[in-house]
Amino acid sequence: MPAPLSAPGRSLCKADKIRLATLILMVGFALSVFVHYWYGAYCGYRYPYSTYLYRPGDAVFYDNIVTKNHSFGDLLAVCIHAENRDPYFATIPEPFHEPRSFPSNYLPFGAILSYPLTLVPYSWAVAIFITAFAAILLTFNWHFMRTGDPYADAISIAALTLMNYPAQVVVDRGNIEAFVFTFLAGFTVFLIRRQFAGSAAMLGAAIAMKAVPVVFLPLCYRAEKRRGVFIAVATAAAVTIVSLLVIRRPMTTSLSRLISILFTYSGNVTAGLESAHHSSSLYGLFAIGAWFSQLSPGANAIWNALLSNYSLIAAAILIGSIAASIMLPMKLWEMATVATVCLVLLPQGSPDYRLIHFMIPFALFVNSKTDRTNGLLNTVLFSLLLVPKSFVILAHETSLNSVLNPLLMIVLLTRTTFEAYRRRRNHGQTVADAHQPTKNDRRRPSPRRKK
Numbered sequence: 001m002p003a004p005l006s007a008p009g010r011s012l013c014k015a016d017k018i019r020l021a022t023l024i025l026m027v028g029f030a031l032s033v034f035v036h037y038w039y040g041a042y043c044g045y046r047y048p049y050s051t052y053l054y055r056p057g058d059a060v061f062y063d064n065i066v067t068k069n070h071s072f073g074d075l076l077a078v079c080i081h082a083e084n085r086d087p088y089f090a091t092i093p094e095p096f097h098e099p100r101s102f103p104s105n106y107l108p109f110g111a112i113l114s115y116p117l118t119l120v121p122y123s124w125a126v127a128i129f130i131t132a133f134a135a136i137l138l139t140f141n142w143h144f145m146r147t148g149d150p151y152a153d154a155i156s157i158a159a160l161t162l163m164n165y166p167a168q169v170v171v172d173r174g175n176i177e178a179f180v181f182t183f184l185a186g187f188t189v190f191l192i193r194r195q196f197a198g199s200a201a202m203l204g205a206a207i208a209m210k211a212v213p214v215v216f217l218p219l220c221y222r223a224e225k226r227r228g229v230f231i232a233v234a235t236a237a238a239v240t241i242v243s244l245l246v247i248r249r250p251m252t253t254s255l256s257r258l259i260s261i262l263f264t265y266s267g268n269v270t271a272g273l274e275s276a277h278h279s280s281s282l283y284g285l286f287a288i289g290a291w292f293s294q295l296s297p298g299a300n301a302i303w304n305a306l307l308s309n310y311s312l313i314a315a316a317i318l319i320g321s322i323a324a325s326i327m328l329p330m331k332l333w334e335m336a337t338v339a340t341v342c343l344v345l346l347p348q349g350s351p352d353y354r355l356i357h358f359m360i361p362f363a364l365f366v367n368s369k370t371d372r373t374n375g376l377l378n379t380v381l382f383s384l385l386l387v388p389k390s391f392v393i394l395a396h397e398t399s400l401n402s403v404l405n406p407l408l409m410i411v412l413l414t415r416t417t418f419e420a421y422r423r424r425r426n427h428g429q430t431v432a433d434a435h436q437p438t439k440n441d442r443r444r445p446s447p448r449r450k451k
Contacts, residue, residue, distance in 0.1 A: 011369050011370060011371055011372065011375065012370055012371070012372045012374075012375025012376060012379075014147055014366050014367060015147040015148075015149070015152070016375070017365070017366040017375060017379045018145055018147060018156045018366055019152070019156070020376070020379050020380070020383070021156075021160070021362070021366070021379055021382065021383040021386075022155060022156040022159045022160070024380065024383035024384065024387065025159045025160065025163045025164065025383060025386060025387055026159055026163060028163075028165075028383075028384075028386075028387025028388065028389075029159075029163040029165075029387060029388075031391075032052050032165075032387065032388040032389075032390065032391070035391050036049065036050055036051050036052055036390070047397075048390070048393055048397045048399065049393060052165075052388035052390040052399075052401075053168065053169060053172045054073075054169070054172055054173060054278060055397070072126055072129070072171075072172070072173065072174030073173060073174065074173040074174045074175040074176070075114070075117075075125065075126065075129055075173070075174025075175070075176075076122065076174065077102075077104075078104070078106070078110075078111070078113075078114040078176055079114055079117055079118050079122065079125060080092060080102065081102075081103070081104040081106075081111055081114075082111065082112050082113070082114045082115040082117075082118055083115075083118040084248070085112065085115065085246055085247055085248045086247065086248050086249060087103065087104035087106070087108075087111035087112060087247065088103045088104055088111070088247075088249070088254050088257040088258055088261060089101075089103060089249065089257065090102050090103055090104065103257070103261050104261070105258075105261050105262060106176070106209070106210070107208060107209060107210065107211060107240065107243075107258070108208075108240050108243035108244050108247060108254065108258075109205070109208040109209050109239050109240055109243040110176055110179075110208075110209040110210055111243070111247075112243045112246050112247060113176065113179060113209070113243075114176065115246070117129065126174065129174055129178070130171055132178075133167075133170065133171065133178040133182075134161065134171075136178075136181075136182050136185065137161050137164070137167055137181075137359075138157065138161050140185045140359065140363070141156075141157045141160045141161055141359075141363075142157055143189065144363035144364075144366070144367060145157055145160060145363065145366065160359075160386075163387075164356075164359070164386050165352070165355070165386055165387050165388045166352060166353055166354070166355035166356035166358070166386065167356055169278070169351070169352050169353040169355075169356075170353045170356055173351075173353055175351075175353050176209070177210075177353045177354055177356060178356075179209060180206050180209050180210055180213065180357075181356050181357060181359070183202050183203070183205045183206035183209065183213075184202070184203070184206050184213060184216070184357060184360055185359075185360065186198075186199075186202040187199050187200075187202040187203040187206065187216065188336070188360050188363070188364070190202060191219065191223060191332075192332075192364075194223075196220075196223050196224040196227075196228055196231075197224075197231055199220070199223070199224075199228070200220050200224065200227075200228045200229070200230075200231035200232040200235065201231060201232070201235045203216055203217070203220060203232045203235075204231065204232040204233065204234065204235025204236040204238075204239065205235060205236070205239055207232065207233075207235075207236040208235070208236040208237075208239040208240050208243070212343050212347060213343065215318070215321075215322070215339040215342045215343050216336075216339045216343075217229055217232060218322055218325045218326050218335060218339065219332070219335050219336065219339065220232050221326065222326070222335065272287070272291070273287055273288070273291055273395060273396055273397075273398050274349075275287050275348055275349055276288050276398040276402040277396070277397045277398055277402075278351055278352045278397070278401070278402075279349060279350055279351055279352065279402055280344055280345070280350050280351075280352055280354065280355055280401070280402065280405035280406055280409070281344075281345060281346070281347055281348060281349065281350035281406065282310075282313075282314070282317075282345050282346060282406050282410075283307070283310050283314075283347075283348040283349075283350075284349075284350070284398075284402050284406070285402065285403060285406040285407070286303055286306045286307050286310065287307065288394060288395075288398060288402060288403060289303040289306070290303035290304050290306075290307055291395060292394075292395075310348065314346045317342070317345075317346060318342055318346055321338050321339075321341070321342050321413065321417070322338075322342075324338065324417050324420065324421075325338045325339070328417070328420035328421055328423075328424055329420060329423050329424050329427070330416075330420045331368055332364055332368070333361050333364035333365040333367075333368050334361075334416045334419070334420055336360055336361035336364050337361040337365070337412060337413070337416050338413060338416055338417065339361075340357050340358055340360060340361050341409045341412060341413040343357060344357065344358070344409065345406060345409045345410070345413075352401065352405070355385055355386065355405070358382060358385050358386065359386075361382070362382040362386075365378060365379075365382065366379075374415075374419065377415070378412070378415070381408055381411060381412045381415075382412075384404070384408055385405060385408055385409070385412075388401065389401045389404050389405075
C-alpha cells in the first residue's frame, strides 16, 4: 500500500517530504541540463555556460602520466600522491623539464587512503571509485528513504542518487569527499542503531581524513557523553599515526611539510574570486560582494572588512552553533543540520562536492516528525541545496550557485536554531504556568477544619 498523504493541518509525513524533494530534484536537474545544453549547442557559449560541472580540462596531466583530458582530476592526483607512499613530496614529470613538485594537501589518512587504487590500472581505479560511491549512496538512500510503496520508492531513490548535484560533482572530480561521506554515513547508521562505539569510531575516521567533521562531535557527546568523544578522538589519532607510519618519510618531516603546504594552499584558494568558483562558502559570498562593489568605495570597504575579519566571524558562528546544539533541546536531525552547515559554510574554500553531506541531516529529517509548515519549508531548503543553480554566470567561473547556497544554509541554520530555542522557551513557560497559581485559586477559600 502507498504511504498515506499528510492530513491538512497535521505533521508532514515521510512520504510527502520525499515526494516533494524528488519533484524538486527532477525539475532542477532537467532544467539545468536543458539550459546549459541550450547555451552550449545553440548559443555556442563555452565553459562555464556549457555545463554546471567543472572545467573538462582543468587537470591537465601529460601523456606520460595518463591523458591530457580531465581524467577525474582529483582522483588522479591522490593516486599520484599515494603511489610511492610519499604524498607531501610527490612530483609529476614534465616533457623536457625537471619533474614538477606536486604535493598533497590532505591529512595523512586522506593522502594515503587511495593507495589500494594504485595497485590496478588507472581506468580500473576510476571504475572502482565510481561504482563504490554509487553503491554506497544508493544503499544509504535505500536505508533511509523507503516509504513502503515500491514504485514510488524506486523513483525517489533513483532521483536522490543519480540526479543529486553534489554527488555528480564528487564523481566529476573523483574527489575523496566520497570517502568522508562514507564514514559519516556509517557514523549516522550506527548512531541511530545505538551502536555508539562503532558510530564514534566512524566519525574518528572521517576526522582523520579532513578534520572538519570534528563539528559532529556534539552528536557523539549527546549520545554517549565523554566516552563517545574519547573514542572518536582516539580513533582519529590512531588512524593518523598508522597513516604516518605507512608514509616513507619520518613523521616529523611529513608533518612539517604538510603544515607548510596547508598555509600555501590557503593563500591560493582565497585569492580574488577563486574562493567562489564552484564553492558554497560564506567566505566566497563575501568575496563576490567585494568583487562587485569595487566601484562603490563605501560598500567595498564593508565587504573587505568582512573578508579581513572572516576568521573571527567564522569562529563566532562555529562556537555559537556548537553551543546551541549542546544547550538547546535539538532533535537529532537538527543537530546534524547545524553540524553540516558549519562543515560546508565556514571553511574559506568549500567546493560544491561538500554539499553531499547534507544527505545526512536530510535523511534524518525525512524520518522525523515535523509540523506541516516547517516540514515543507525545510524540505524545500534541503532539496535546493542538492540541485545545480548555475544558470547565471556572475563573473569568470563564478555562478549564482555561490550566492544562493550560502544564503540557503544561513536560512536553514537560523530556522533550526530558532525552532530549538522556541521549543525550550515554550517548555519553560509551560512548566512555570503549571506551578503558577491562578486568580481563581487565590480567591478560593481554604477548607474549614472539622470540629
